[in-house]
Amino acid sequence: MNAKRALKTLILAALGGSFALTALAQWQWIDKDGRNVFSDRSPPAEIQEKNILKRPGSHQVAAVPASASTAASPTAAASAAAGKGNAPKLSGKDAQLEARKKQAEEVEAAKKKAEEENVAKARADNCEHAKGGLVNFQSGLRISVTNAKGEREVMDDNARAAETKRLQGIADSDCK
Template sequence: MIRPSLALLALLTALPVAAQIYSWKDKDGKIHYSDTPPPTGEMKTLQRPTRTPPPMPTGEAASETAEGKKADTNADPAKPKTLAERELEFRQRRAAEAEAQAKAEKEAAEAADRQRACEQARNQLAALNSGQRISRFNASGEREFLDDAARNAEIAQTQRLIDQACK
């Protein structure tokens, strides 16, 4: 209950900031403050709203700032940068960092794939060189064992794969 009351109070106190505030004395001599003028009598305006829009750049500078470019390319380096310039530089740095991170992740994934392929090829070569009987399934789904000629061809092919993958 306290939080909604505080929020309502904050909103109500912020409303007069956006409007004019009037001060007047009534017939009993009491001073009143309000955002609406009194129906009759003398009043004082205490606060006027200051809602003037920022000046808009004109000509070539307006078109360059609209495109996100610097308005003055020969700006004095000692002159502080505007908020828009700092925001643009921040976004460019963030995009470059994200691009570099994505590139590094891609390279790491490719390196892991190469390492895995190399490991598999080396294991296959070790199995072929071990002298065990090796079988595979042919196109018709039948199991066939490798003879010496097929084993040597498979060893040569696996060695080429290792030379490519394990650089």
């Protein structure tokens, strides 16, 4: 019999404790009349961010003097809540947001660095090919190319000079 009674007591205590958990999901803010408002719903859109004292998930309540909570002036209550400190402290969500921003910036910087490395590698390859082509064109050897019909043609002096000029431009721009 005592076991049944102890079990009932334990169940009732657990049930009562579960109701208390809903009280943790509370919002607290100062409304337009300067009164403290407690609710399980978020404040209306016209409530300024500085007047929101507590959010669900953050268990801190901004210290508001008792005189400010009973003040008739909404500006006095708002200034008392906002005047806690000049430097805003980051809540858990703000710290997570800052961490995500920092991580995104690091990823962006890594992408930019990798892109710059790829461009530098491509420039080095272009430089090497241009220098090799210049050596071939300046050697005086006959150079043949394939035309649109697929036939081999020997480059004349004008085409050779144009290709040499093009390769020299590539070498000048990429070999720095």
